[in-house]
Amino acid sequence: MITQAHQGTTSSAITRLSVTAARLFDIPAHGYAHLLGVAPEHLDDDLCRTPAATGIRIAELTTVRVPWPELSLLLAEQSGIGTLGVWDYLITSAPTPLEGIRDAAAYLAVVADPGTDSLRITEDGEQIVISHVNEADPGYEPACAIRAFALGLYQRRLSAAAQRRLVPLRVTLAARAPRRHHPLIELYGTAHIEFEAPISSLTFRAVDLTAPTPHAQPGLSDVLRRHADQTLATAIPLHSWLDLFRTALASVHDETFPTLPMVARRLSVSPRTLQRRLDEHDTTWSNEVEAARRDHITRLLHGTELSIDAIAARSGYADARALRRAVQRWYGTTPAALRRTGRTDPTGPNGKPAPEHRRPVARPMT
Known part of the structure; x- marks a missing residue:
C-alpha cells in the first residue's frame, strides 16, 4: 500500500460528509468554501484526497455552534453503505465481521489520514476490542467528534455485515464528558460509555464478530483488497x-x-x-x-x-x-x-x- 504520500490527507468522501454536516447545521459556507479541496471539482472527485486540515477546520466551525456529540451522530447518520467507497465493502463483504474489520484496519489509509489515525483490533478471550487511535488532544472538540463518529461508523459497518444491530458491551472515548450524552447513547445503542479514556474503543462479544457473514461471497475480499490497493495507488493528494x-x-x-x-x-x-x-x-x-x-x-x-x-x-x-x-x-x-x-x-x-x-x-x- 502507498501511505507516505497520503499522510496529512483524507479521502474526499470524508470531506463531503463534513461539508454536508456543516450545511445541515447551517454553518455559513464562507467560512470553509475557500479551503483546499472544497471546490466542487475536487470535493466531487473520488480520486482527490483533501488536506486533513480542511476537514478539521470544518469541524471546528461546526462544533463552535453545535455540541460535538450531535456532530458525531449526524456524521454517522449520513454515512450509508457505499458512502466511503470500497472501504465500506471490505467490512460488509468479508467471511466474518472480524475479518472485515481487520481488512478495514489494514486499509484505513483509504479514507483516513495514515499519519494520525489507526484502527486496532484486540482479541481477549470472549471479547474483542476495536480501538480508534487519534493523536489529537482529548479535549479538542473537533477531535472528540471525529473519534466518536469513527466508533459509530465501525459499529454500523459491523452491524451491516452481521445483518443485525450489534450493540457494544462497552464504549470508551478519549474525550471529555459532554453536557448531553443522549446523542452518543443513540449513536451506540448503549449508555455504557466511559469518557476521558486513554483510547477510544468498542468492546463486543467475540461470538458476534466471528459468526459467518450472511451471503458472503468466496473470493470477494481478495477483489476488494486489490481495489483498495488501486484506490491508494491512483489517489491524488492535495497538499x-x-x-x-x-x-x-x-x-x-x-x-x-x-x-x-x-x-x-x-x-x-x-x-x-x-x-x-x-x-x-x-x-x-x-x-x-x-x-x-x-x-x-x-x-x-x-x-x-x-x-x-x-x-x-x-x-x-x-x-x-x-x-x-x-x-x-x-x-x-x-x-x-x-x-x-x-x-x-x-x-x-x-x-x-x-x-x-x-x-x-x-x-x-x-
Whole structure:
C-alpha cells in the first residue's frame, strides 16, 4: 500500500460528509468554501484526497455552534453503505465481521489520514476490542467528534455485515464528558460509555464478530483488497497549490492538448497569474506540460491497446517517431518495451536516472 504520500490527507468522501454536516447545521459556507479541496471539482472527485486540515477546520466551525456529540451522530447518520467507497465493502463483504474489520484496519489509509489515525483490533478471550487511535488532544472538540463518529461508523459497518444491530458491551472515548450524552447513547445503542479514556474503543462479544457473514461471497475480499490497493495507488493528494494545478492540468490533458489559458481558466486565474504562481513554485509551464504528457502517455500504454500511432496522435506528437524519442528520453526504452514490462521509473540511456523535475503522478488508467 502507498501511505507516505497520503499522510496529512483524507479521502474526499470524508470531506463531503463534513461539508454536508456543516450545511445541515447551517454553518455559513464562507467560512470553509475557500479551503483546499472544497471546490466542487475536487470535493466531487473520488480520486482527490483533501488536506486533513480542511476537514478539521470544518469541524471546528461546526462544533463552535453545535455540541460535538450531535456532530458525531449526524456524521454517522449520513454515512450509508457505499458512502466511503470500497472501504465500506471490505467490512460488509468479508467471511466474518472480524475479518472485515481487520481488512478495514489494514486499509484505513483509504479514507483516513495514515499519519494520525489507526484502527486496532484486540482479541481477549470472549471479547474483542476495536480501538480508534487519534493523536489529537482529548479535549479538542473537533477531535472528540471525529473519534466518536469513527466508533459509530465501525459499529454500523459491523452491524451491516452481521445483518443485525450489534450493540457494544462497552464504549470508551478519549474525550471529555459532554453536557448531553443522549446523542452518543443513540449513536451506540448503549449508555455504557466511559469518557476521558486513554483510547477510544468498542468492546463486543467475540461470538458476534466471528459468526459467518450472511451471503458472503468466496473470493470477494481478495477483489476488494486489490481495489483498495488501486484506490491508494491512483489517489491524488492535495497538499498545495501545485497539487491543484497539476490536477487541473491532467484533467485538461485527458480531454485535449492543454494550453496555459485553458488551465488558467479552470483554476479561475489569469494566465499571467498562473505563470507567476509556477515561478513561485520553482517550475515552468513547459516542464509541467511535459510531465503531464508523459503521465498521459504512460497511462495509455499501460491501460489501453491503442497503437503507438494512435497514442502519438492523442498526445500531440507529429508522429510515432517523435513519441518514441520522448519515451526513450524519459525511460531509456521504447514504447513497446515499456508496455510489456510496465516499468515506469524514469531513466535515461543505459539505465541511469533521467534529469527531470518530478516523478509521474499516479492517476487512473484511461
